[in-house]
Amino acid sequence: MDLLEYQAKALFREVGIPVLPSQRIDRPQDLKGLRIPYPVVLKSQVYIGGRGRVGGVKFVQNTIDAIAAAQAIFNLPIMGEYPKALLAEAKYNAEQEFYLAVVLNRSIRRPVLLGSQQGGVDVQAAIDRIQHVVVEQAFSPYYARRLVLKMGLEGKLINLVSDVIEKMYQLFVENDLDLVEINPLGVNSEGNVMALDGKVTVNDNALDRHPELAALLQGSPSEPAPLGSVVAMEPEGSIGILCNGAGLTMATMDLVYQAGGNPASFLNIGGETRWDLSPDVLQTRLAQGLDVMTQSKQVRVLLVNLVSGSVSCVQLAEVIVAFLKRRVWEPRGISEIRPDTLITHTVRIPQLVVRLVCSDCGQAKAQLAAAQVSIVESLDDAVAQAVTLAKSLKRK
Template sequence: MDLYEYQAKELFGRHGIPVPLGDVARTPAEARAIAAEIGAPVVIKAQVKTGGRGKAGGIKAAPGPQAAEEEAGRVLGMDIKGHLTRAVLVEVATVPFEEYYAAFLVDRTAGSFLAMVSAQGGMEIEELAERDPGALVRLPIDPAVGVDAAVAQQLVDKAGLPETAAATLQRLWDVMVTEDALLVEVNPLILTTDQRIVALDGKVTLDDNAAFRHERAPEELTGSLEGRARAKGLNYVKLDGRVGVIGNGAGLVMSTLDVVAGAGADPANFLDIGGGASAQVMADGLEIILSDPDVRSVLVNVFGGITTCDAVATGIVTALELLGERGRARPIVVRLDGNNAEVGRRILSDARHPAVRQVPTMDGAAQLAARLAAGA
């Protein structure tokens, strides 16, 4: 599960990592109140789970409360790479003297952990690695040792960071291990004009498989699509695209994602309703996907086996009845094949729901869903 920046910084604060003073706002009035409480120039930062906010206009400076309210009004509701901005982080404007990059992640290829540190922060790490590969220090981390004082010093020395950054690297590693994270990234990690090390940004991905070991805030679990899906027993992963995908069986869903991409669109999620899913599971899955504001169209691709196509069709009709007007807002492309496919198609045809379009082939369904997501 990816955290928003403000959630990542809350974790950092609990582990002794300095972050700018600030709070999250969901309305322009809240942004004004936070800026007034801070009593200094602030920055308004869109809270979306994607990069490139600055280039998209999602980060704005505000010298005072009135400007904070105005800028928050501009940023809230902004679409950044398909992600709708529902909240902004209002925090004190912090001037960097130098900018660095630091990250710990799970290296699945090596079956271990990897540290990546650079004295050149503030840009996309992919751009840095391509432009100047030698500027990015990569160091495998032995899980039995972790990042102790010696390893932290080694990273600081190799990357050319100030000595004071070593303690912060150790604390970032503590976040990685203690919180069961898959990724902990700070870009930029800055040295301020008064020589303090501060995490000016934060990106954290938590391992959902370890959620049972943690008491997460409600917004981190049930408030997220992933948390709501997990509560319903659904195998759901949020992605960055605009075509919602539902299928039965991990292999079929993965193939569907590939076909959607081949049709020129990006999938918004992975959702496998399983081989023996009931109509209720189908309804739950559709409700989750239609709750995602990034979704512009939905592709339901089911091959009937244990899960019969008539059960899937009944689930779709049931879900749309429960969703009411919300179920009419976005088109749903359905491809049914296999066990009881004709019965399932007839159920959908008889329902005459204005959002549902049936296509007999997977390629054709993906192409239509891609066109609909693009507004064509």
């Protein structure tokens, strides 16, 4: 589960990672008591990426402008999510922006350090240039320095960025995290570094050892963790990927690339090792994920790859069938049309390729077949089918 930016930066501050003066804003009126000198930046606190592109980040020069901007941001849904808080932060003039991360690679069971001289909103475009260093033994400053040198940094930046990476790793280990990411790490004209945005993903299985993190993740004991973020990939891609679990998502995306496909975006709706999981959570998240992923006109083929031990294939198939019925036939102007002349219209949805690994798959196949969707048993076959469909649609 992800932390919000202001929560991640609170952890950064505890381990000495440089962050800007900031203040949580729960309502626009709070800006009258702002303790940070202007100009400031106001950031929507949501779990979705790409806030700046849709108006979720605004720079303001005074209190009047700040209150107006805050009202706009609070009323701006980003992929269906409204912020419950904003982050007001001092403005920072960065001349360079780097990408840094410490991530748990589950396939090799080792932490991996990631870094690139190209950070910020364009990091996805330069994903092939991200350097990595596998932490193969007990961590030492050697690993951080090795990554910095692979990134091509020189002079004063070698020590400054290495120090940030060491503190990121400290935070990663002490809190049993899955991911610590800084994007971007800003560098100003004086050569100083600053974590301008941050993301922290908590390992759900370790929450019993970190009650302070569990308190951050849930506003109340009954509140489910938020849906994950849609991650944009290739600008020319046309395949969307929807999976449950980070490892399954990454493996599926890798297979799509290997098969010659171009992923447009992917969404991890969360695995079944979550501490707050109830039997209906996966169904709810699947419904939400289908709605979110099919909003993009870029996604022409949606590859759904789900593995479940607690929810049957029948239950997941019911969600998919209900989604198709809801999206294919939607009323147009109900309030203006008499009941005896109700008009419906077809809504464009991507071609679905579905792979389900769970119980009662035979009955689920019949359900989806009635909706003209087939279940593909082999992941390799599902990927091949998705790639072939995407290429054929591109030629049309």
